[in-house]
Amino acid sequence: MQTRRQKQMATTQELQAESHGAVMEDELMHDSNIDSIRDDEPMEDAVTSVPELPVTSVPELPVTLVKTRRRLSEPMPTAASLKRMKAKSTTPTPSSMLQKSIRTMEIPHSAILTQVVWVFDDKYQWWPGKIKPYPPQNNQAKVTRFGSVKPKTITVDCVETSILSFEHTSRERFRHSGKLSSHARAFQEAYKEASAEQLKDDDGLPNMDDVFNHLSTLSATPSPPIQKDTVCHKATRADIEYVPDPSLSIPGEWVLAQAERSLYYPGRIESFNSKTNKYKVELATGHYPSLERKRFYTQYQKEFLTCPLGEMTKELDENFADPELESDVKDLYPALYAIVAGTYDEAGRLRAFLQGGKAMNQLAQRVGAGEFTHGQDLLIRSILESEFLPDLCTTKQTPRLMGLSPTVSGTAATRAEHSRPATTAATTGGSPMRRAGDITINYSDSKRMQFVMDVLLPETITRLTMRRKGMTYADADKSVLEGKRPYSTDPYWVDDILAARESFLDGSRA
Structure with missing residues (x-):
């Protein structure tokens, strides 16, 4: 129990x-x-x-x-x-x-695209174009490409492998990315059109600070300090290096620059600052401002002819005449037309111009007046403009020169014979440089002007020097370059710029 x-x-x-x-x-x-x-x-x-x-x-x-x-x-x-x-x-x-x-949030690539962009396809690789309509819709962009390419308009996804802003830091790599030789000229033209279009649209490019702030806002996490991200982005912005406009000849490019309010004055580009993306310009007023590219025009831009000028006196003798020189220039028309037709190029200027890029830009540095005075130099320019760019220019010398009496170096019959190319052009229709067979037939007006000043003008002065001094072509060409007025001591550059503006009139005003 x-x-x-x-x-x-x-x-x-x-x-x-x-x-x-x-x-x-x-x-x-x-x-x-x-x-x-x-x-x-x-x-x-x-x-x-x-x-x-x-x-x-x-x-x-x-x-x-x-x-x-x-x-x-x-x-x-x-x-x-x-x-x-x-x-x-x-x-x-x-x-x-x-x-x-x-x-897991995705950063919309289309949010930071500018209106002018680089667009990629298999045939042309990276090519400049413009988004129309802007901004892109549904993460797709419809891009109209500059220049002569087919198809002109394409639609691409807004991803970094297909489309990038025109001011992308690697755009120099795009410009020298092994373009096919058949597309090289078209690409250079397209690039210039894109650069001009970009400058026209004041609102086309976002402020770089806004872009970096936009990226930092989207990619920020709740925990890390904001100050750390800000410092990182500032360092990235400081590392960006801009490149100058490839069409400019630095130093020495003639421009009309905006100095005060909306008025423009003759100027010369001295240097480019890759950190600020601005150009230091020497103005005829004695000032040296640092200007953005959109605040000045070269003689090859249409705005060069129409922008409002400030008070400036041009010390030129408008009654200057040299009948013998005028006759000698016309004697050279056959050789000059051979260059226009692409069948003659002893000095290699035509080849450099067609190559484009740096080679074409360096041609302006090989233009000199040789032994000719400033007045004679301007007269030669006027004669060439009258002959090869009659649809773009009006010169005060031309009407007076047409009625000159015979000289020792040429008779009236001789001058009439040498002026036949212009008559032939009139009967076939259009400017001589617009006729079939001319290498410049599809060039823009600004590029035709550049062709005359950088190719035909130095060729004319070299041949005139060769005739007057009894030299070979090579020795005469060398003599012209040696006699070129130094950039830093050239006393006539202001007059040259004003004369260049007055020689050309916009087609709508002619």
Whole structure:
């Protein structure tokens, strides 16, 4: 009996111990749950530490963390309710969800595209074009390419492998990316058109600070300090190096530059700052401002003829005449027309012009007056403009020279014979340089002007020097370059710029 009773008591004690242990475990879990949802720590305070998201679409947070209020006097949770609460505790917190959303957010490439862009296709590789309409829609851009390419308009996805802003830091790489020889000339023309179009659109390019701020806003995470990102972006901007307009000859390019308000004055480009993307210009007024490219025009731009000039006196003798020189220049027409037709190029100027790029830009540095005076130099220019660019220019010398009496070096019949190319051009229709067979037949007006000044003018002066001094062609060409007025001491550059403007009139005003 004693033994059975002892066994019953032991069993009862074990059951009580198990019951007491379960109760203690429930109480501990209950207390920990109460601490996690206590009312004196509202949910709003836990979320305020998360930085505010940029203005983009972020998925709504799931309403899984709803505060529950449980008093100590409420019944102890059951095992099933504890299991459900444990499952709920695995739901991600708002902070973790925000970080995940930002990490997976895509940066829209179209948001930082300019209107003038580089666009890629398999045939032409990177080519300049303009987005129409702007801005791109549905992450696709319809781009009209500059120059003579087919098809003219293409549609591409707004991704970095297909389209980039025209001011992309690698655009020099695009310009020298091994273009096919058959596309080289068309590419140079397209690049110049794109550069001019970019300068026309004051709002076409975003401020670079805005671009970097836009990128930093989209790519920022809630936790890292903002100051660190800002410093990083400033360092990146400082590393950008701009490149000058490839069509400019630096130093020495003649320009009409905007100095005050909306008035323009003759100037010469002295240097280019790759950090500020500005040009230092020497003005006829004696000032040396640093100007953006859109604030000056070269003699090959239409705006050079129409921009409003400030007060400036031109010290030129408009009544200057040299009948013998005029006759000698006309004697050279056959050789000059051979160059226009592409059948003669002893000095290599035609080849350099057709090559384009740096070779073409260096031609302007090989133009000199030789032994001729400033007045004679201007007269030669006027005669060439009258003959080869009659649809673009009006010269004050030409009407007077047409009625000159015969001279020792030429008779009236001789002059009439040498003026026949112009007559032939009139009968066949259009300017002599617009006729079939001319290499310049598809050139723009500005490029035709450049061809006459950089190719035909130095050829004329070299041949005149060869005739007057009895030299060979090579010696005469060398003599002209040696006699060129130094850039820094040229006293006539202001007169030359004003004379160049007055020699040409816009076709609509002629």
